[in-house]
Amino acid sequence: MPCLNIRPATADDVPTILAFIKELADYEKLPHEVIATEETLRQTLFGTPRYAEVLIGEVDDLPAGFALFFHNYSTWLAKPGLYxxxxxxxxxxxxVGLGKALLITLAKLAVERGCGRLEWSVLDWNEPAIQFYQSLGATAMDEWTVNRVTGEALTNLAGRTL
Known part of the structure; x- marks a missing residue:
């Protein structure tokens, strides 16, 4: 049975984190959307302020996965959450249980930090992931639609007058 380990990422893990991000983008059929670099990851993950945190999942002492997360806030619960x-x-x-170990570690962090929820999005075509998440007790929020403003649309919105 392989040895699993979950640990907080350090700045030395930035090349590995970027490689995982690119592998994930390939899996999701969106490699052209990755513009992250080692420099921008180092700045946003390990600079001041830190905008997100990363857990590295290891199998037999070798990095084999990651979880990148950050705090959000629920006004209805009046509690922070982890996204x-x-x-x-x-x-x-x-x-081998690495994905499950990463999610369990995140759930423990959420509880330790007094969070009211742990949430994430999953692509609707990713049936293996959906089944995996449901097996761990996750509930799909089908009545919610994700909205996003990015790139030129974000710049244009920010440039509008009040």
Missing amino acids: LEDLYVQPSARG
């Missing part, structure tokens, strides 16, 4: 932006396990490490 899981990315969860990725390399294909060669799937099926």
Whole structure:
């Protein structure tokens, strides 16, 4: 049985984190959307302020996956939450419990930090992930639609007068 370990990422992990991000983008058929660089990841993950945190999942002492997350806030609960932006396990490490270990570690962090929820999004075509998340007790929020403003649309919105 392989040895699993979950640990907080350090700045030395930035090349590995970027590689995982690119692998995840390939899996999601969106590699052209990755503009992150080692420099921007180092600045936003390990600079001041830190905008997100990363857990590295290891199998037999080798990085094989990651979870990138940050705090959000629920006004209805009046509590912080954790939002899981990315969860990725390399294909060669799937099926040994690393994804489950990453989610359990995140749930423990959420409870320790007094969070009211742990949430994330999943692509609607990713049936293996959906089934995996449901097996851990996750509930799909089908009545909610994600909205996003990015790139030129974000710049244009910010440039509007009040």
